[in-house]
Amino acid sequence: MKKLLTLLLVLFLSAVLFAGGVSETTGAKAPGYKDTITVGQGADVTSFDPHIGKETPAVAVTNHIFDTLVDTDPVTGEVVSQIAERWEVLSPVEYRFFIRKGIKFHNGEDLTADDVKFSLDRAIASGSVSYIVDFIKEVKIEDEYTVLVTTKAPYGPTLRNLAVPFAAIVPKDYVTANPDGLKTNPIGSGPYKFVSWSQNDNVVLQSYADYFQGAPATEKVVFKIIPEASQRTIALETGELDVSYDILVSDLKRIRQNKNLVLFEAPSLTCFYISFNMRKAPFNNQLVRQAINMAIDRQLLVDTVNSGTGSAADEIIAPAVFGYHSTGVWPYNPEKAKQLLAQAGYPNGFECSLWVNNNQSRVEMCQAIQEMLREIGIKVKVEVMEFGTFISRSTAGEHDMGYFGWVTSTKDADYTYYSLQHSSQQGAPGNRSFIADAEVDRLVMLGRTSADMKVRAQAYKYLAIKLKDVANNAPIIYTAITAGANKSVEGFVLDPIGYHKLETVKVAK
Structure with missing residues (x-):
């Protein structure tokens, strides 16, 4: 435990160190305002096709290109x-x-x-x-x-x-003639048009003058891909970025205290969780999955790695979502966890891997979890990979454990429970624990198809209780959603889902 606490202290303090950068200026669309908004985000677009690229970094870009009914x-x-x-x-x-x-x-x-x-x-x-x-x-x-x-x-x-x-x-005509065209050259009807994509570097969008709600306030948007959250903060401080998404928790105070910056912060609809690949031993053993859940001190993770922001998670849907039913956060009990491992046939623990994409905050969380699991004899190798690789390989079921984030975008439990828990949704749609349980499927479908909200709520209550026992996932933390902006930014509204829209945003010179 001493080693764990030392690691947590290092993680907590690491973002204090920073370096300088070079500011960037652009021309103005109108007197007094820049003609370009520069936004920093932590991962690249996986696909510009809205019927393929569903991850938040992709949608944060494509929701400016496409509209919905x-x-x-x-x-x-x-x-x-x-x-x-x-x-x-x-x-x-x-x-x-x-x-x-x-x-x-x-x-x-x-x-x-x-x-x-x-x-x-x-x-x-x-x-x-x-x-x-x-x-x-x-x-x-x-x-x-x-x-x-x-x-x-x-x-x-x-x-x-x-x-x-x-x-x-x-x-229709464009996609019919070019079936893969949207992946790299998207055409929609939204407020911004696609201009260019330099993979793992930036995406450039141009305002659409004929947009039905009127042209956006700023001529261009540039999304810069900066995986390390601390580097995004530095880029925000130096003026390289006008807006930065997903602020590193240890940088929140730093931004609050900077008179030239504004911090946007609100409860999110996001849960971060570990998904156990139930196709692989030993994660096909329910006792092992329960043991890992009991070996993780979620509140300590919130207080240290997450600098006190967010809250410990008990379900994979957030409390603000319809259908949420609290079964209580897994109690931190490493001794009981060791007993469960012994009952499962692993008295000395085992070796495994925990995959995570190259997002600094997520890596730090996994490193802390790694130390907690070491306390019960499980030797975890944290494997960090580029976001697209992480998604494609976990979709194929190559992982032991994966650290994922999920946003219940509709604020309705069906959105999460169907895609993450139903047996028909294994792989790409979201079920990367590969759970296939008849009772889980039945409850998911009852909540999905009933028009009676009381029936739906009851179904989700029993589903939450069932899933707590199955333990195919380990909910870790509900996050706060954050963004930092230069004080010269006007019109920015924080979206609790993370799909921030920029068509009303202007940046004063």
């Missing part, structure tokens, strides 16, 4: 119009959407009902994002600007799911 207000959470100017609920399974006339894609093509049907059908067929729209039975074109969406059964989160960026509307 409806949207959610980042402050109130209410469903609001977007491509559909209005809608009617005809029955528990029928929704009619009236599409705005005059919307054009970035290549000049008109956006019509044909594109809406094509896009939703394409998302349903996607191996990556089908879980968000596969409640849809049929999309029927009623006329050039009207579609009828029929669901397979009454489905409570219908409108919220259609507001998720993975249900983006794409140009």
Whole structure:
């Protein structure tokens, strides 16, 4: 434990050291304002295709390029119009959407009902994002600007799911002619157009003058990929960045005290968790999974590695999500954990790996967990890899344990439980524990298909209790979502999901 506490102290203090940088200036779109917003984020886009690239770093970029039928207000959470100017609920399974006339894609093509049907059908067929729209039975074109969406059964989160960026509307003709075109040369109807992508370095977007809500406030957006959070903070301090996402927790105080910067902070919908690959021994043993859960002192991780921000997690959905039921944070009990390992046939522990992508905060968390597991005899090798590699290899089930983050983007438990726990969603959709449990599947589907919110809430309660026993995952921490900005930045609104929108943002000179 002494070694663990020493490591935690080092992690806590490490970000105090920093170096200088070079400031960057740009021309102005309007008098007094820059013509470019420069944003720093920790990982690159995996794919610009909204029906493939579902990870937060990808969506943080692509949600400026594509729009959806409806949207959610980042402050109130209410469903609001977007491509559909209005809608009617005809029955528990029928929704009619009236599409705005005059919307054009970035290549000049008109956006019509044909594109809406094509896009939703394409998302349903996607191996990556089908879980968000596969409640849809049929999309029927009623006329050039009207579609009828029929669901397979009454489905409570219908409108919220259609507001998720993975249900983006794409140009049918372009995609039909270039099936892989969106991956690297996206064309949408959103407020910004794609310009260029220098892989693992930057993405450049240009304002779309003909956007139906009016051109964005700033001409260009540059997303700079800076994996190390401490380096993003330095870049923010020197003026290289105007905005930086996901501030290193140990840098929060530093930003608060900088008179030239502003810190945005709020509870998020994100849970970080360890997923055990149940296809591999010893993680196919329930006692081993329970032992690891009991060997992790989550509150200590919050207080040290996370500098007191966020909170210890008991479920993989956050408390603000509909369907959350607290089963209590796993008690920290290393002696009991050792007993469980012995019962499982591992009295001396074992060796394994814990995968994590090259995000500094996540690596530090895994290093602390590594030391906690060492206390019960489990020798963990923390393997750090580039984000795209981490996703592709864990999708293939090559990992022992993986450290993942998940955002319940719709604020509805179905979004998380279906994709992470249902047996049909193994691999790319999100189930990287490869759990396949009939009772779990039944409860997931009951919560997914019932129109009665009380029935849904009860299903999710029993599901939470069941999953606590199965222990296919180890929830670790609920995070606070953060961003830092120069005081010259105007109009920035923190999105609790992490899909911050920049079309209203301006940067004063």
